[in-house]
Amino acid sequence: MPNTFDEIDTGILTLLQQNGHLTHKDIGEKLNKSPSTIQERVRRLQKEGYIKGYVAIIDHHKVGLGLICFTHIKIKDHLHENLSRFAEEIVKFGEVQECFKVSGEFDFILRIAAPDLASYDDFLANVISKIVPLGNMYSTFVLQEVKTGGTLPIGMPKKQMV
Structure with a gap:
């Protein structure tokens, strides 16, 4: 990761993985940063390719894909x-x-x-x-989905990743 990637970026990416609907204000409150700071960082993360896009995770059974x-x-x-x-x-x-x-x-x-x-x-x-x-x-x-739509363990110390 480049030198410009820090704990705030890690926090932003972690929060957006958990809920892509969070506003810049919501993220800022959770990370004790201003919405404008979060907006600027999200734009940079998108521009640098850390954030590839946003998707909704759909229940495939409910849309007829069993x-x-x-x-x-x-x-x-x-x-x-x-x-x-x-x-x-x-x-x-x-x-x-x-x-x-x-x-x-x-x-x-x-x-x-x-x-x-x-x-x-x-x-x-x-x-x-x-x-x-x-x-x-x-x-x-697939007989049963145990875990889907997983998030990446960004910033997790290597010893915790098993």
Whole structure:
């Protein structure tokens, strides 16, 4: 982290992770700083890329997306252009909540939301499998969400991170 990142920035990011609706005044009261100081720092944190954006965490069941699946994808032939094309294309689909390029046996892990198993199967067959030639693929279905929408442990001493 750059030298300009300090405890106030840590406090701002921690509070915004817990509640993205907090006003600059609310944050300032919690950190004993003026709203204008908080506003200036939030703008800087956004400009420097610490804050990438703001989202609402939606209950997927309530919007008809009852199936969450982690899909492990291995790209056939490991050609650079296939890996790059897959990464460029996969982010265009709303069903894909998250995509990670990973090391190990597979190349990508996707978090996919779908209404049901039939919709998920259709998405695999008619979308994912047509982006680039695939090698292996396997799916792990979520039975219960124990923790989601986690916050980053900003400023936590390393000995506490287990």
